[in-house]
Amino acid sequence: MEKNKIETAFSSDAKKEPRRVVFVTKKTSAKVVGERGPQLMTFPHLLIREAIAFQVLVIAMVVVALFWDAPLEQLANPLLTPNPAKAPWYFLGLQELLHFFPPFVAGILIPTLVVIALIVIPYFNVNIEGRALWAYHPAQHLRTMLIIVLILLAFLAVFHAWTIFAPTALVATLLVLSYTGRQAERGWLKSLGSKPLSWWIMTWFIAVSVCLTAVGTFFRGPGWSWVWPWGSHAG
Amino acid sequence: MATSFQSALQNLRETKVWKSIFRRGPANTNRTRSLAIFGNLFLHWMPVKVREKSLRMRASYYLGSISFILFIVLFVTGIFLMFYYHPAAPNAYRDMKDLQFVVSNGVFLRNLHRLAAHLMVFAVFWHMFHVFYRGGYKPPHEFNWVVGVLLLLVTLFLSYTGYLLPWDQLAFWAVTVGTNIISAMPFIGHKVRFLLLGGNIVGENALLRFYVLHIVILPLFAFVLIGIHFWRVQKDGGLTVKPKDEDGKE
Numbered sequence: 001m002e003k004n005k006i007e008t009a010f011s012s013d014a015k016k017e018p019r020r021v022v023f024v025t026k027k028t029s030a031k032v033v034g035e036r037g038p039q040l041m042t043f044p045h046l047l048i049r050e051a052i053a054f055q056v057l058v059i060a061m062v063v064v065a066l067f068w069d070a071p072l073e074q075l076a077n078p079l080l081t082p083n084p085a086k087a088p089w090y091f092l093g094l095q096e097l098l099h100f101f102p103p104f105v106a107g108i109l110i111p112t113l114v115v116i117a118l119i120v121i122p123y124f125n126v127n128i129e130g131r132a133l134w135a136y137h138p139a140q141h142l143r144t145m146l147i148i149v150l151i152l153l154a155f156l157a158v159f160h161a162w163t164i165f166a167p168t169a170l171v172a173t174l175l176v177l178s179y180t181g182r183q184a185e186r187g188w189l190k191s192l193g194s195k196p197l198s199w200w201i202m203t204w205f206i207a208v209s210v211c212l213t214a215v216g217t218f219f220r221g222p223g224w225s226w227v228w229p230w231g232s233h234a235g
Numbered sequence: 236m237a238t239s240f241q242s243a244l245q246n247l248r249e250t251k252v253w254k255s256i257f258r259r260g261p262a263n264t265n266r267t268r269s270l271a272i273f274g275n276l277f278l279h280w281m282p283v284k285v286r287e288k289s290l291r292m293r294a295s296y297y298l299g300s301i302s303f304i305l306f307i308v309l310f311v312t313g314i315f316l317m318f319y320y321h322p323a324a325p326n327a328y329r330d331m332k333d334l335q336f337v338v339s340n341g342v343f344l345r346n347l348h349r350l351a352a353h354l355m356v357f358a359v360f361w362h363m364f365h366v367f368y369r370g371g372y373k374p375p376h377e378f379n380w381v382v383g384v385l386l387l388l389v390t391l392f393l394s395y396t397g398y399l400l401p402w403d404q405l406a407f408w409a410v411t412v413g414t415n416i417i418s419a420m421p422f423i424g425h426k427v428r429f430l431l432l433g434g435n436i437v438g439e440n441a442l443l444r445f446y447v448l449h450i451v452i453l454p455l456f457a458f459v460l461i462g463i464h465f466w467r468v469q470k471d472g473g474l475t476v477k478p479k480d481e482d483g484k485e
């Protein structure tokens with residue numbers, strides 16, 4: 001018996017598992033699902049990994065916490081407003097939105113719609129097998145997508161929302177590239193060309209969120225004006 | 236030496252006392268290793284077997300586990316911090332100064348709590364996006380995705396309510412900016428804001444309300460939702476293994 005690995009110090013693993021033969025959805029016919037691969041016992045194989053994750057994470061955090069001090073400013077003073085007054089980093093995307101749109105739209109409507117959209121994702125039973133956007137009627141789909149994207153970009157330009165415009169334009173460029181390269185044999189173009197519509201929407205959402213949060217965190221100064229993080233300004 | 240340690244451990248596991256605590260002897264057969272999971276209150280929600288592919292890094296990057304580990308770290312450091320904290324203005328700020336200058340390792344404690352809090356927000360977002368790209372929301376996992384979205388909201392509220400507690404300029408104005416947005420809600424905006432702050436401005440009442448939300452109400456929600464979330468992973472058949480993985484291709 002090998003003794004150098006913790007896991008091999010234990011006896012055999014599960015050899016048998018119940019096998020699913022078919023997987024039927026509303027829209028597809030019976031489809032044979034392949035073997036799901038071998039199984040391992042949770043004790044010890046999963047638990048040892050969780051324990052290692054715990055130890056590595058805690059040790060890393062302790063090291064960082066020894067050297068990186070939490071900020072503490074002056075006592076709260078309602079009469080002394082800092083400029084800019086910023087929310088925690090995960091709300092700075094919303095604060096950046098407030099710069100472009102009225103408070104009701106940026107602070108209430110958009111976050112509510114985002115939460116509702118996230119909740120209903122699994123209940124849209126369309127395209128459950130993740131068919132690529134360009135799988136059928138590619139030209140027609142491209143036309144529809146281009147019209148939607150151009151209307152969106154025009155709308156953002158009217159509101160001078162350039163920090164939303166830029167990531168949207170970037171994702172739209174990738175979308176067009178994936179159309180032209182949809183028949184590529186290999187590489188990132190092939191992988192992009194095989195993505196379903198839901199992938200594109202989520203990627204666009206993440207791109208905009210990351211851009212807004214980064215801009216709000218690093219590039220906004222007094223009066224929410226544009227500043228460079230490496231430039232010095234009297235705050 | 237390792238061998239003698241192992242045999243000592245083996246002997247310990249054979250003892251009456253060990254068996255009375257763990258309800259089994261050494262976990263060296265598949266039967267006793269199954270018992271180790273479902274015979275243990277803290278592990279019984281886990282599956283006894285897991286697919287080898289779901290243990291690989293790319294299946295999850297252990298982001299769910301990491302989020303939970305961060306939650307536990309926050310729970311423990313948070314309890315320690317509570318021993319030194321008064322939710323009143325300006326005592327709360329003085330307590331921060333005490334942590335800095337009087338309490339042994341007080342700064343370290345606060346650093347760890349703050350670091351874990353920011354990391355948890357980050358990890359939970361990353362976890363959600365990763366699950367989306369893996370298709371982990373698809374049937375039969377729909378409801379667990381919804382529980383996950385609720386957990387994201389609870390995490391954000393936990394972090395946000397904790398942000399006010401140091402009662403310094405950073406905390407005060409961040410919460411003022413955030414809660415001003417609530418006033419934009421049609422018809423009930425000002426009422427909701429009043430309910431949350433216990434007044435029209437961020438003051439002592441707001442500090443107390445955020446404190447109670449931060450240490451009792453939201454953690455309670457989090458614990459219940461985490462319980463449902465974990466339990467449903469097992470009930471819904473484990474982590475999603477993509478068809479690509481099933482083909483054996485990388």
